[in-house]
Amino acid sequence: MRKKTTVADYAVHFVLLLTALIMILPFYNVVIQSFATPAAIAKQPLYLIPTVVDFSSYSLVFKGHEVWDSLKVSLIVTLAGTLTNMLITVTGAYALTKKNVPGNKIFIFLVIFQMLFHGGIVPTYLAIKDYHMLDNILAMILPIAVNTYYLIIMMSYFRNVPEALEEAGRIDGANDIQILLRIILPISVPTLAAITLFYAVDRWNEWWNAMIYIQDPAKFPLQLFLRQMLSDVSQAMNSELAADFTSSANVFTNGVKMAMVIISAVPIMLVYPWLQRYFTAGVTLGAVKE
Amino acid sequence: MRLDCLTMKITEDVTGKGIIAVSLIKSGIAQVSPIRGEASNKKLRELKKHIWASRYLYLLLLPLLAYLIFFQYVPMYGLILSFKEFDYHSVTGSPWVGLEHFREIFGLPDFKRVFTNTLVIALGRLIFEFPVPILFALLINEVRKKRFRTFYQIVYTFPHFLSWVIISGIMINFLGDMGIFNMILDSLGLPKTNLLTDAGTFKGLLFGTSIWKEMGWGTIIYLATISGINPEMYEAAEIDGAGRFKKVTAITWPALKGTVLVLFILALGNVMGGAGFDQIFNMDNAAVRDSSDILDTYIYRATFLQGASFGFTTAVGLFKSLINCALLLIAHYSVKSRGHGGLF
Numbered sequence: 001m002r003k004k005t006t007v008a009d010y011a012v013h014f015v016l017l018l019t020a021l022i023m024i025l026p027f028y029n030v031v032i033q034s035f036a037t038p039a040a041i042a043k044q045p046l047y048l049i050p051t052v053v054d055f056s057s058y059s060l061v062f063k064g065h066e067v068w069d070s071l072k073v074s075l076i077v078t079l080a081g082t083l084t085n086m087l088i089t090v091t092g093a094y095a096l097t098k099k100n101v102p103g104n105k106i107f108i109f110l111v112i113f114q115m116l117f118h119g120g121i122v123p124t125y126l127a128i129k130d131y132h133m134l135d136n137i138l139a140m141i142l143p144i145a146v147n148t149y150y151l152i153i154m155m156s157y158f159r160n161v162p163e164a165l166e167e168a169g170r171i172d173g174a175n176d177i178q179i180l181l182r183i184i185l186p187i188s189v190p191t192l193a194a195i196t197l198f199y200a201v202d203r204w205n206e207w208w209n210a211m212i213y214i215q216d217p218a219k220f221p222l223q224l225f226l227r228q229m230l231s232d233v234s235q236a237m238n239s240e241l242a243a244d245f246t247s248s249a250n251v252f253t254n255g256v257k258m259a260m261v262i263i264s265a266v267p268i269m270l271v272y273p274w275l276q277r278y279f280t281a282g283v284t285l286g287a288v289k290e
Numbered sequence: 291m292r293l294d295c296l297t298m299k300i301t302e303d304v305t306g307k308g309i310i311a312v313s314l315i316k317s318g319i320a321q322v323s324p325i326r327g328e329a330s331n332k333k334l335r336e337l338k339k340h341i342w343a344s345r346y347l348y349l350l351l352l353p354l355l356a357y358l359i360f361f362q363y364v365p366m367y368g369l370i371l372s373f374k375e376f377d378y379h380s381v382t383g384s385p386w387v388g389l390e391h392f393r394e395i396f397g398l399p400d401f402k403r404v405f406t407n408t409l410v411i412a413l414g415r416l417i418f419e420f421p422v423p424i425l426f427a428l429l430i431n432e433v434r435k436k437r438f439r440t441f442y443q444i445v446y447t448f449p450h451f452l453s454w455v456i457i458s459g460i461m462i463n464f465l466g467d468m469g470i471f472n473m474i475l476d477s478l479g480l481p482k483t484n485l486l487t488d489a490g491t492f493k494g495l496l497f498g499t500s501i502w503k504e505m506g507w508g509t510i511i512y513l514a515t516i517s518g519i520n521p522e523m524y525e526a527a528e529i530d531g532a533g534r535f536k537k538v539t540a541i542t543w544p545a546l547k548g549t550v551l552v553l554f555i556l557a558l559g560n561v562m563g564g565a566g567f568d569q570i571f572n573m574d575n576a577a578v579r580d581s582s583d584i585l586d587t588y589i590y591r592a593t594f595l596q597g598a599s600f601g602f603t604t605a606v607g608l609f610k611s612l613i614n615c616a617l618l619l620i621a622h623y624s625v626k627s628r629g630h631g632g633l634f
Contacts, residue, residue, distance in 0.1 A: 006534075008432070008534055008535075009432075009434070012429055012432045012433060013433070013438075015429060016426075016429055016430065016433065016442050019426070019446070020441075020442060020445045020446070022502070023445050023446060023448075023449070023502065023506075024445060025464070025470070026460050026461065026464040026502075027449075027460060029460075029463060029464055029469075029470050030459070030463055030464075033463060041468075045468075045473050045476075046470070046473040046476075047473075048470065087353065088354050088357055089354075091351070091353060091354065092350070092351060092353065092354030092355075094350060095348070095350040095354075096354075098344070098347050100340070101340075101344040101347050101348070101351075102337060102340050102341050102344065107351060107354075107355070110355070110358050111358070114358060114362040114363070114366075116614075116615045116618050116619065117366070117611055117614075117615045118365075118366070118607075118611055119362065119364075119365025119366040119367075119368055119369055119607075120365070120369065120589070120604065120607030120608065120610075120611060121590060121593065121603070122368070122371065122589070122603050123365040123366070123367075123368025123369055123371060123381075123604055123607075124368070125593075126365075126368055126371075126381060127360070127361070127364045127365045127368060131360070142357070142360075142361060143361045145353075145357045145361070146354060146357050151354075175346045176344075176346035176347050176350065177346045177349065177350065180350070201451050205451075205452070205453035205456075207453065207455050208568070212594070223453050223455045223456070224455075226456070226459065227455045230455075230458070254463065257459060257463070258459070258463055260459075261459040264453075264455070264456055268452060272448060272451065275451060276443075276444060276447070
């Protein structure tokens with residue numbers, strides 16, 4: 001039955017569209033600024049409709065080795081980090097769901113307790129220092145090797161896998177690792193994909209551990225480099241480019257910053273269509289009533 | 291003897307770093323029976339058999355346990371620094387100073403300000419940020435065409451996946467002196483105002499930008515609840531002559547209420563952790579620090595930028611962790627006592 005469009009419909013759309021506009025405007029502004037020139041902005045201070053498409057901000061960013069260094073670090077951290085995350089999360093979650101393992105309750109307690117109570121910034125820093133991981137890429141991977149929320153989502157998923165599937169494997173003489181690899185994982189692809197994406201986004205967005213544990217600018221991930229650049233462009237660029245910033249009036253400082261924002265956000269924009277498909281699944285996964 | 295212990299299940303948070311759903315299970319963590327000759331020998335043999343049978347599962351658990359021990363429980367041991375003066379060599383070897391650091395903390399005007407800020411900002415988030423996703427879930431639910439719904443959801447959720455570093459870059463560009471926001475004010479003949487450096491409105495700015503980033507993500511859990519409502523209820527209401535608004539108040543809202551309540555209690559329990567370090571750390575500046583500094587940003591700056599003693603900042607962290615843990619436990623209990631076994 002088709003219903004007539006009423007005033008209420010228009011009102012709802014009005015509010016939602018206006019909100020959508022507020023959501024898009026700041027982001028749109030970043031995009032057009034990154035392609036603008038100082039001259040274009042000077043001519044039209046309320047720069048809403050782009051008058052030029054200029055790539056010099058981008059070419060300037062990519063001219064220095066800093067951005068390439070941090071791009072490389074971010075890619076390594078994202079790939080190795082996500083791999084580590086998934087490996088530990090999947091194996092741990094699977095083993096934790098086996099209630100008949102002696103000590104299971106203690107293991108679960110260890111997981112839960114560290115959700116409620118933390119060592120905090122300083123003791124964690126001292127531990128990492130004791131492990132000789134300062135200024136090491138591992139410091140951006142291992143201290144965040146498991147996200148407890150994702151671990152628990154994974155556990156609640158494994159709990160709902162029918163026991164009969166595993167029984168079949170056991171009769172064939174497979175051990176627990178073989179059962180996980182050959183029977184459980186192949187049927188869990190959608191869930192694994194969802195959690196992998198969540199982890200990958202988190203690792204790409206990583207800056208906190210880098211800021212605490214990494215001193216060497218060559219090992220800064222992109223987000224930390226961006227952070228530094230937003231506060232001071234010329235300082236972030238250590239190379240000969242820094243001179244460009246201080247001397248040349250043609251360099252559009254804000255444009256360079258905004259180009260860097262876009263570069264840092266592009267990978268997220270690329271995976272977003274997939275995220276969009278999986279994220280609802282991810283959220284509701286944990287919400288399945290047992 | 292039976293040791294009662296809490297086990298909890300907590301799902302991915304929809305609004306940020308807190309916790310949304312919990313179920314408490316009172317369970318025996320260990321059962322120890324008095325040793326009685328023959329019977330206990332048999333039990334021991336059985337346990338050994340069980341352990342051997344689980345050897346592959348232990349192997350699978352090993353990486354997780356190693357992570358927990360090295361990166362969670364060793365730092366927890368480091369909390370004893372709160373009662374020591376760090377000698378810059380080892381936590382264990384540092385001399386004890388008793389409650390010295392805590393005495394210092396509670397006498398510090400800085401601490402009072404930072405502690406108040408933490409609570410005010412976190413409670414402000416509950417008042418201003420918490421209701422927004424509910425409202426928008428109800429609004430999006432009123433959109434009839436699926437295509438439009440998807441469009442709104444895509445636009446609203448996208449910022450959730452960007453880091454606060456990126457968002458702060460976007461906001462500084464938007465709200466700064468030369469930003470579009472001020473240019474619009476200017477072109478309307480209104481006085482320019484830099485919200486980023488205005489201490490009086492900075493808390494409001496924190497709430498606003500956080501709504502901008504997380505509101506869409508927050509609607510998902512509510513929309514999922516709404517989609518579970520039986521459509522026949524709406525049809526029945528229509529036959530009874532219920533209007534559109536009546537259907538929202540009589541069917542949709544009652545169905546949402548349980549979820550809202552659980553999430554609210556849990557958000558309340560997360561007040562100490564809910565002030566939002568990532569956002570404040572990336573958006574604040576010296577001009578607004580008096581009104582934006584929270585415990586975590588204070589600990590970071592005192593430790594790494596101002597060279598405060600490690601024992602002192604560890605003590606601040608411990609103080610925060612203890613309150614946080616207590617509030618979370620209270621929240622879990624109240625959710626359970628209301629008959630919600632959690633959302634899963």
